[in-house]
Amino acid sequence: MMNQLIQLELYKIFSQKVIYIAAAVFAALYISQFYSSLPSAEQRALDKAAYTTYGGVLTEDKLAWVEAQYEAYEQARLAAGDQRLHLEESFRAEHRVAMDFKSALQGRATKPLDEHPSSESGNRIVVIASTGEQVVVIQQEVWLRILIFIQEVGYFFVAALVILGLAGSYSRETSAGMDQLLYSSRHGRGKGTVAKLLAGAAYCATIPLFFGGLVVSLYGVHYGLHGWDAPLIHYTRLFGQTTFTGTALHYYGLQVLLSAIGCIALGWLTMLLSAWSRNVLVPAMIAGLLFILPVIVLFLSLPESPVTWGVMLLFRYMEFIQANYIEGQIPELFFLLWGSLDRGISAGRADPMIMYQLLLSLMIPAILLYWSIRRKQVR
């Protein structure tokens, strides 16, 4: 009974043409942007070759190569003088690898150096070796892009799809007069609400999966997905300081999951608003407004006050959906679950606030919705 109810609620959500149109438009926008900034095939091949040849674990030999590469680059720069610098593409690709080594060294060295104040900064490798750590450089572009897929696609699109799909969940019932059948039926006020919430959640979860899948496919086709099993910390440009000990793929999975939860929070808020209005546009507009409220506050640079603080703290849906807060910030709460899978992933610095807020943002609209439908009268 419950299964059928959920299925039919899902059917209602997915029979809305508008979500397919919106998804197609958003995907097309992203795809066109992807292709407009896609480097040429030769360029991609050169980059890949440079990283395979010169990347990897930093050794004394590699350090020497890095220094030599920098030297050569400096020479070329000096030779060019005021003129524009002309370099071979393969040389440029090599230089990127060298730069990655440099920045990885700088990023890593700071921590151990604090603990080894006597060390000279020149002996970084020694220091790193003494802490049992390695400096590794890999090609980062692809997975970095994939890992921030929500920013790639645009969280606005994700939110818009959530809101479009769910703004009608109750408004359309009310405007059709179907609420009379819903609320006079045995389960319409109890299990019916739960079924609607679950179907809404399932719909929300498909959105990050859809965009995440789209991004992975595009990069997979044009670059290949190697690097998925590298530890996240090797993606030094964003995650050099991370205490997340899983691989890039772990992180991606976690991000899709948390983003889905964020979407569900926004979706349930939209459903709650929908239960209070018979016009689909009203919940859609209010949910959209609440979603961008923090941006408005920042954009207008309103003075700090309890109100602006309240707004920034209450409506963090944007952060929930982007889910980039996970990086090293997953509190124990979440790790009870993840840790129990014994992946050996650990979290360091935690921002307990946001996870608890996410939980509250899920629970409060769901509970409010349940109770208001319990007591709802037709108009």
Add this chain to the structure above:
Amino acid sequence: MKLVIDHVSRSYKRHLAIDDVSCELTPGIYGLIGPNGAGKTTLMRMLADVLRPSSGQITVNGTSTAVLGERYRDLLGYLPQEVGFYSYFTGERFMRYIASLKGLPGRESEARITALLRLVQLEDQRHRKIGHYSGGMKRRLGIAQALLNDPKLLILDEPTAGLDPKERIRLRNLLSDISGERIVILSTHIITDIEFIAKEVLILKDGRLVRQDPPEQILHELEGKVWSVQIPAHRLHELEKQYMVGNIQRRGDEALARIIADRRPEGEATALEPRLEDIYLYYFGDQPERDE
């Protein structure tokens, strides 16, 4: 089962739509009649648990429906006056949806859906989208969904609106067949819908229940009050000023009017057998809708 409406009132803002209505209902068919705006829909919505009384309560065998909640709704079959359905659902899928809302177990519901769709003659339409149904087909689907859970209390708000005469008779027969052990309340503007099947007629006027009696008793009271008067057509308006005038038949310059009057009116008047339709005229000074 005994359903008691106990001093129930309901107001919308300041407007009192149902004013202190009390009555007792036991298995059988009840015809709820009253002109537009009398409060029929409001009363039925309260019975269907989609609207709460402003005061008073509704009880089933002594327990308030507010306490029974889900258990009360389990007894209900409700056809609202205006239902939108989902135009993109097929009839069958819609029935399946209502069946799961009513908590019918899967296998049982499939058999019931088929039986009911056959009953309302929609079996060959079950895979068509509701958006492509005619008005009467939608109405019949509405009746079928109300019967899904074999309700002990069936509330039908103008079920015959939009049905052709043949379907109307089918519905009437169906209701009288199934009414045995259940309470059926149906509102209508077409008195013939309830003429032979209603156990009692509930007359609602301006939110008040003015009568609750078996049709024969109401008819009995009208005996000797219904007349047919023949007068020149140009004098009709005089007649209308004096009496409640029902049907008028014109025959050239002459007119034959059916009127309600306590005493024999002047002129050429013949006493008529009262019909249930006359109560409409008697109570509301107006004519009911007619089929045909």
